[in-house]
Amino acid sequence: MTGVVVGRRGRRSAGSGVQLTFEVIAETLRERIRSGRLQPGDALPTQAVLMREFGAASLTVQKAMALLKQEGWAVSRPGKGAFVAYYDHAADNADDLDSPDTTMSIGGTTARVEALELALADAVRQIADLRGRVEALESGGGERGR
Template sequence: MTTRRGRRPAGSGVPLTFEVIAESLRERIRSGGLKPGDALPTQAALMREFGASSLTVQRAMVLLKQEGWAVSRPGKGAFVAHHDHAAADADDLDGSEATTPVGGTTARVEAMERALADAAQQIADLRGRVEALESGGGEPGH
């Protein structure tokens, strides 16, 4: 039996590529290599760096946004999120606490709300395209 790409056996502890990409970017942020407001590497750059597909890079970016590490600016790209507290506060933490972005739960909830709103907009756009196709109107330029 073969396993699908991107799947891992339960409890294997081996991170998937999108998790590796996300952790690499988190580490760059924690180390100061990327600072709040800095542009994150482009999707193309991350695809080259990690030998990953566009979908894999997109999953990593969604994860970072949900966790409050990154924000999107439409038409401009993804950027390191700004946090209300001093980054130095994270230096005093150990273990998993040190991996939580400053601003914690609030930033994650806001990122998830933005991701949900984006998804709802994409669904509405797709629904409109399907309705246009079903009514025989087609899409401009197609």
């Protein structure tokens, strides 16, 4: 019995070679990054743009973006969108890792940490802003309803 992968459009045999829509979207964006059409720091296409381009549902696009983020190809900036991560994928995709010309990049990990630190700092700022708003509403909010 062959393994079965459950996807958005139902079941398919494991290793069937047929990509689901979210996989096609993710691979297309990876290729745009590899080719240089999308550079580190560039905004990725919005969900609406990807939905139109691929004729996909919003959940399908979200799944593709989640995959890219999980793999380190993209980072989110709350309130701003998704962006190409600062990461050297060429080192990960090298065909011949034994070649003396091939160097593995540890900068990719550093870039991921830096991106996470920036996202965390942005989240902390947003939380502080929200706390300030809540405090302002609580201190003066009782008079609004009157």
